Amino acid sequence: MRNIIYIFIAVVFLSCNREKPDFLGGSLNDQFGELLVLDSLTSSTSDFNFSIVSPRFFEAQWSKNLNWQLDVVGVQSGATKSFTGFSSKLDIDNTSWNGSANDFPSFLTESCVATLVLSDNINTITMSTVVSITELKPLQDNLMLVADFEEGMPVNTIKFVQQGESMTFNIESGQAANGTSYYAMGGIVNWDYYLGSIKVPVETEEYINVSPLLLYFNMALIGGVLGEVPANQFMKIYLREDDGERYSYEINPVNWDTWRLVSIPYSEFVLESDPANNTKDPGTINQIEIMSLSCPSGPGTIVGGGTACPENMGLQVKTDIDFIAFSTNESYQP
Template sequence: MKHIFSILILATVLSSCERDISTEGPSLFDIYGDFSVKQALDVSNRSVDFAAGETTTFTAEFSKSVNWELTITGNTSGAQKLITGFSKELDYETALWDGSTTIFPMFKEEACSVELFIPSDSVTLTETLAVKTVKTNEGFLISDFEDGFNPNWEHFFQSGVNFSTATDGAPQGNSFYNMAGTCGWDWLIGMVNIPASAYGSSTFVELPENADKVYFNVLLNLPEGITNSKLLIRFKEDDNNDGVFSDGIEDEYTLWFDDLDYGWQQISVKYSDLLAGGENAAEPKGNGVHNPNLLNYIDILLLADPSTGFSQVDMDYMIFTENEPLNP
């Protein structure tokens, strides 16, 4: 019996130990009370060298969890990055900016305004920062049109049509490619042919073999009022490694756009998701395997019903990325 009492006494002593904290977690008085800003909006890095891999974090703390919208706007370019969330605080998990863009154009080296808006309480907090250098994107760049039309590319334009580079409103850099014109006798208005040889080899050998890891990205713009444009992008592979694409016996995959939204938009497609055929999917005619590294030609065709008159689609920043879509 004496053992029982000894142990009970020991247990009582142990259970009577005190802890030096009285509550855990944020105060419910704060959570259910009126909204207030406990820590103002702050920026961890006010002059961000994105090209060097730097990022910047926005921090703020509220009295309770709320929906919030953070908007970073380039003062010169008008570029916008939007970050939204529902939380009690902004931190590196919820509000980190790597220099990427949500609404084109992309950011330039410029001063930016930062606005944090809490819709439920109509509270706005502001800050500023500067983009010291812009974000660089890893990948195989086909063209950003900053140096004009690549002289090693080929093209075909209908009579009276001439695609050209333009500068007004480029989503990336200062220039984009303006594809526009009228053709009253044919669906094809103009075509650009991009051979792999323009990059030093008969195929795009820099691309990985695994089609699940390769993304084709391009920025496209459909101007307001244009309703008839159709864009076909063809990816022609040299399956038999003879240096040329042979129609009918080698794989040709396509992207077909006839319902683009108005304005600049990003198109990113995993190479393995490309389908054979144009408007209508068909069986590939070569080895039936998506082979990015055997890509021999990329054709870009602007089409429109000849009876509908003028048509236009603009293009910029065509790039292959690896493992993930372009994060512009």
């Protein structure tokens, strides 16, 4: 009988072992605790030299886990790098920065304002600090820069501009996607979709063993404010191979008014010419053609057929480009 009792007690106490979390459910401190800043926003160093391998990050600490957002904005370029997370501090794990931006425009060597916004259900706290970019980040491995228009047009570029009104096919300076110069393409052609183009020669032998899935065509592109530009303006890109095959990709519409990265794998281009070997060979691309197009407003006959878009009457096409480059394995990081 005693043995049975001992077994009872043994069963009870041998089973007294369970893995326990710190607590069940979401933290009450996170849900109801007061939001207090424990350490203000600082940067790991005041000067960010992205040309050397060194940790560059931001630090701050507050009293509860919450969704936070840190935006670093270039004072001159307007470039933005954002970090978001759910935690109670910023450190090297969640704000490590390699100098890239969210999208075009890219950062310049300039001062940047970093702004941290902490918000719970009751309070919103904003903190800022200033950092300087002393050296820009190096270009990605295996990146081939075709044109950034900082020192003019690439050698042997062929430009074609239609007859039209206020035709602008020039290198402009100002708020570029990268650096200070970009190529403006626009104007008004009321009788044809085609406004103009540039043909840039390239040599891509280094990509001979790269899969079309892993070769990216990158370009910065900006339209204009809707209402001031046609809503249906668009661009067409041709990549020509040395066997005469021509592959195309259409970006339609171009209806945004801030610089954006357009990054397209070569595998998404479609054959538009008569086939030769009917195979995309990344190592044989010898020309890039970038065309600016828009539905003409008319009146009169539209060259190449199609119907006119009277709503575009008086609207000037704007399809400006910058930073044309090939990258492998991943899109370009602006």
